[in-house]
Amino acid sequence: MCGIAGLFIKNPKLEPQLGELLTKMTSTLCSRGPDSAGFAIYSAGQDGKTKLTIAGPSADYDIATAAEKLRAAVAPKAPTAIHYSHAVLTLTANEARHAREWLEANLPDVNVVSEGHRLEIFKEVGYPDDVAALFGIGAMSGSHGITHTRMATESAVSTDGAHPFSTGADQCLVHNGSLSNHASLRRQLQRDGIKIKTQNDSEVAAGYLTKQMRSGQTLEGALKSSLDDLDGFFTFVVGTEKGFGVLRDPIACKPAVMAETDDYVAFASEYKSLAGLPGISGAKVWEPKPATVYFWERS
Amino acid sequence: MPNIDLSKTRVRELNAALHQLKPDTNETLWTITNPGGEHSIAAGVDAEVTINIQGNAGYYCGGMNKHATIVVDGSAGQGVGENMMSGLIHVKGDASQSAGATGRGGRLIVDGNASARCGISMKGIDIVVKGDIGHLSAFMGQNGRLVVFGEAGEALGDSLYEARIYVRGPVASLGADCIEKQMRDEHKAELHELLKLSGEAFKVDVAEFRRYGSARKLYNFNIDNAGAY
Amino acid sequence: MTQHERSWPTTTPRPSATFDDYTLSEIRRAAATGIYDIRGGGSKRKLPNFDDLLLLGASMSRYPLEGYREKCGTEVVLGNRFAKKPLKLSIPITIAGMSFGSLSANTKEALGRGASAAGTSTTTGDGGMTPEERGQSKYLVYQYLPSRYGMNPDDLRKADAIEIVIGQGAKPGGGGMLLGQKISDRVAEMRQLPKGIDQRSACRHPDWTGADDLEIKIQELREITDWEKPIYLKVGASRPYFDVNLAVKAGADVIVLDGMQGGTAATQEVFIEHVGIPLLSAIPPAVKALQDLGMHRKVQLIVSGGIRTGADVAKALALGADAVAVGTAALVALGDNDPKWDKEYEKLGTRAGCYDDWHEGKDPAGITTQTPELTERLDPVAAGRRLANYLKVLTLEAQTLARACGKNHLHNLEPEDLVALTLEAAAMARVPLAGTSWVPGAR
Incomplete structure (x- = not known):
């Protein structure tokens, strides 16, 4: 159970503000995930x-x-x-x-x-506002970033149990929801040589994407096949060197809202976390459809 | 004419003030500025007042509303007008998941799109969506009417009871026990009335809508329908 | 030589332990009808329970309290974490949620009368609040369920507490069920369903899924009721450590934990007997979760599912619960499954003590039915009195045991006052095997 937010900057003038904006977005999601927080920052x-x-x-x-x-x-x-x-x-x-x-x-x-x-991930146990301050996220700049606040469901509250999870070079995953077949999937992935350290279901999802891509699939292909292989509820956001992607399970119980202006594309669990973005009142706001992979990447 | 700025006043204070309104109150027009996606704005109001929310509301805006007219000049989050009893909620932008969920009465009008589970478990509310609706809308709908100008997502009206559904655009798929039904004059009249109440009476042609309702085959268990359970 | 002419001894007919009589009858029933068996009540099989625990009375190292002179407090406050008006009950024994619909209006009234006389609360169910029940209940907990039958803000404000039902012990992960025989005019009207149909209920709430969204739902219910009412969260026991953790984080004032012995109005037999865990095994992880969060006694824990005696009450409290809830036992106190109706039970193919086809609405005792000729059999005043008596006995029994352990309040019972008779109970309750200091599986 969690809060997710992401910001993909189109107008380079906003890049110095990436950390500051992400910190604000995270702050509104503290109660969705009071246990730990993490940030994926894509900087130069x-x-x-x-x-x-x-x-x-x-x-x-x-x-x-x-x-x-x-x-x-x-x-x-x-x-x-x-x-x-x-x-x-x-x-x-x-x-x-x-x-x-x-x-x-x-x-x-x-x-x-x-x-x-370009990717750096910072994640730690603690109240999200405090975690952001301790890492000094507010002062960071970059082209895009993803943030996650965690309410632990069945696995330990620990540094390595916090999101985002790395899925490969310049790639990471955050997840809101709860997978119901992660135990057997974890065993299978471990047999296939994928390292999974925690009992966290989201780390299994990350390991799954890593495995699919190692076997030659694109990230988009890996996300699509996760619809067949992962059981349970999820909204995934994946970070890539050039942008990010979003996928919700077919039942789509976990919330997701997107906003786009000429300056940025933003993603969050709740509108509240988009409300502080510049020019949000004129933004196009919508919800990603279930079982549909979306990507926002610079060419 | 109270004007509440939610960047300065907490939702708790706003709702406490709204809940204290007497039926004969003179403060019948409330303006809420800077809603900023806050949750439970104007939830549990029981007074004939008009509340204009100037911006985007979070979850459960106007939840369990009785009598009030609530206008959201922006979008509304999950469960807008959930379990509404009476009154009117008008969302000028889009509505998120579970709009009008379990609503028992009154009207919910969405000028934009509504997302998944619109009118889920509806029990008497009338919902008019001028755009599209998402999947599993009117799931287990018991009563009331759902009118959609645009398209409907997968599994419309799954496990439907007696709620009535009118959709103008294409329907991705019908859920278990939901079927298309003939649009007779009485239904055209009913739809016309609903459109009139939504200010769209002569702008949209009732003949363009199709009617969906319960096949009532799941009303009593029959082993031959087991696949639908 | 023919069969009956043989002179050597033969083996006696041997029933299969695997294919026992009940199993065989179920296979034949399934083959004949093509539908799973539906029934009421909770798990009927032998499960580890509180009988497998014993209390350590005082002797030399501790001193007991005198029965009639020295007080042993029983009062409990529920819901003082966030709510302005917590419930202050005289006894830590409450009445579990049971719906009007599954039960008759007279039964709901009797439950209210009995509970009020004993100074405790009763709880609505999946079907809304009846005036009879509200009128007769000093403290009424209003359930908020996935179906939202009969839900409205006026009754919400009339309630003394709100119980958000995530699940129940008989069927964690399952939705409600009420078959057509019981959807009378009044039930149909309250639930806004067509009369006589088989009601299907959802297993998830329609407008939130998961603890992160539940936190916002709880806030809404608090807003609607101006932060006055305690918010309970009821979960069926399956993963209590995680569920209690999430319930606390989502902002509950009180957690209700229902073990697999907990009853239901109507559910698939396979669900009742094969999903969830016994209450005995569910309390220690739930208490551990509260302790790990520093919230034990701050967020109260009510446990239910097979509570029968004052000994059960004392042992549940000793394991760390703040209160218990009784459902099935309360119905028996009112008159359910009474041998005086034995002839009528026989006509229904069962006997007193075994009758569980509550969904059929033919209950001779007039409790789990909507048929007027039957519901009239239950006098709500007399039945309420029996329930009050029963609750008093449970309280006196629990006090007797607590005093013997030297406690001046039931809440001072602790796990160290308990030992287990069996390995299973020792491992589940996390108390030592009697006469040893060994807790199997303890780390």
Whole structure:
């Protein structure tokens, strides 16, 4: 059970405000998800480099020291930024691969939260307003971002149980709803070599999309096949390097509302979270149809 | 002529004031500004007043309304006019899911589109949607009338009881036990009356509508219908 | 040599434990009718229950209280988290939700009379509020169900509390059911249904799904009633830890947890017997969830489903419940399944104690029916008196046990006052096996 919001900026003048607008959107969704919050921010990338966002098992973990050890081991000159409980290292693809291997061997408690040319994910346990403030989301800029507030249903309230979940390079997923066949799907995915760390149903959905894409499907194709393979209720929002996509299950009980102006496309669980966006009174507002995949991406 | 700015006043204070209105109140015209998608705006009103909401409302706007006329000059969130008893709710934009759910009386008019489950479990309300409606609309509709100018989504009128449905545009599919029925003169007259009340009497031709209702085959269990359960 | 001429001993006819008489009769019934078996009541099979627990009376290490002199409090406050007007009941035993429709108007009145005399609340059901019931009930809890039959803001404001029903123990995940025989003119009018049809009810609420949207629905109900009424959430026991967690987050004042022994007016037998968990096993995870959130005793827990005696009450409270609700037992107190109607039960192919075809509306005791000749048999005043007596006995019994454990209030009973007789009960109730310090499965 959750609140979801996303903002895709069409007018570059708004890009410096991305974090500020997302923070406001998240704030209206606190009561839908008081347990934890997360943000996927797509900011400018560096040519030939990938950003590796890492986090410990909980907010009190000393991520700065861990990041320093990792850097010393795989890329001593790599730029590193610490955002509250997360660290972002800018690496080459090769270094990133080494970094994952090194972490697994030396600091297995540390999770790779996301990897991508432009994507950084920040997520933590706590009241969404507080989480946004601790990460300093309000000061971040970027072309698009997704946010999620979580009301845990059946799995633990933890850092790695918070959304968004990474589904591949520059890709992530947030989910509102409750899946009813995630246990067997998790077992199947684990047999297929997909790493799933939590008991969270949404992580299974993320693992499912990863698996489908590894087997050659496009993201859109993977989303479409999820309509056949995932049972239960869901509104999914997936982030991509260029934009985002939305999918609701065929019964479509979980809410979703979209708004579009010349400056942006926005998505949220409730209109309330769109109400503070600039020029919203003149926006086109509508609801995505059930079992239909939507994408908003820059060409 | 109270004017309530919801960016400064809480919904709780607004509703408390509306609930204290006496039947003979002189404060019959209320204006609500900056609704900002707040929930439960003007829920539980029981007075013959007019409430103009200037902007978009959140969930359950005008919930369980009695007697009041509520105009939303914008869109309305989930469950607008849910379990409404009487009065009028007029949404000038779109309505989200479950508009008029379980409504027992009064009228709900949506100028734009209504989403899924419009008129779900309706029990006497009249709903007029000038745009399209989403899937599973009028599910288990017991009574009242649903009029749609545009298209209807999948499974219209599933498990329908005695609610009556008029749709002008195409219907994606009919739900279990919902069938198209002949449009006789009495139905044309009924529809004309509903259009008149919605201010559309001579703008839309009743002959363009088709009528849907219950086949009443699920009224008593029959093993041969088990697939529909 | 023919069969009867043989001289050696033969084996006696052996019934199958798998295909026992009941199972065989059900197969034949299914083959003849082509419809699942529908009945009323709760699970009838042998389940671990409160009889498998014992209380540890005081002796040397603790001191008991004197029965007639030293008080043992029974009062309970329900719904003081957000509501301006919480319920203050004299006893922690309430009457569970049962609908007008499934029960006659006289029965609803009798329930109100009995509960009021005992200083406790009664609850409407899937069918709206009758004037008889409101009139005779000092405290009336108004159920808010997926069907919303009879729901209206006037009755909502007349109620003392609102109980949002997510599910019930007999059928977690299932919708309501009322068959045509019981849809009389009055029931049809209250539910806005055509007379005599088989009513189908939804399993999900029409205008919200999930705790995040429920939070907004609760806010609406509070707004409509000006934040006066406690909001209860009723769930059928299946995943109580998660459900209680979400109920608290959605903003409930009180949680009602109904175990699989809890009754229903009419549901598929297969549903009653195969979905949900026994109450005994549901209370500890529910209490754990409240404790983990720091909300135990702040959000009250009412438990129901097979509560029969004062011992059940005392043990449920010791496990951490704030109150219990009785449904089936209350009907028996009114006169349901009374042996005095045995001849008529026989005509219906059953006998007193076994009658559960409540959906057929032929109840000889006049309780689960809408047929006037039958409903007249129940005198609401006398039946209400019997219910009041029964509630008093439950209270006295629970007090007796609590005093023996040295408690001056029923709420001071705790899990450490309990031991279990069986491994199953020890593991489910999370109390030690009698005479040991072993809690099977405890971490």
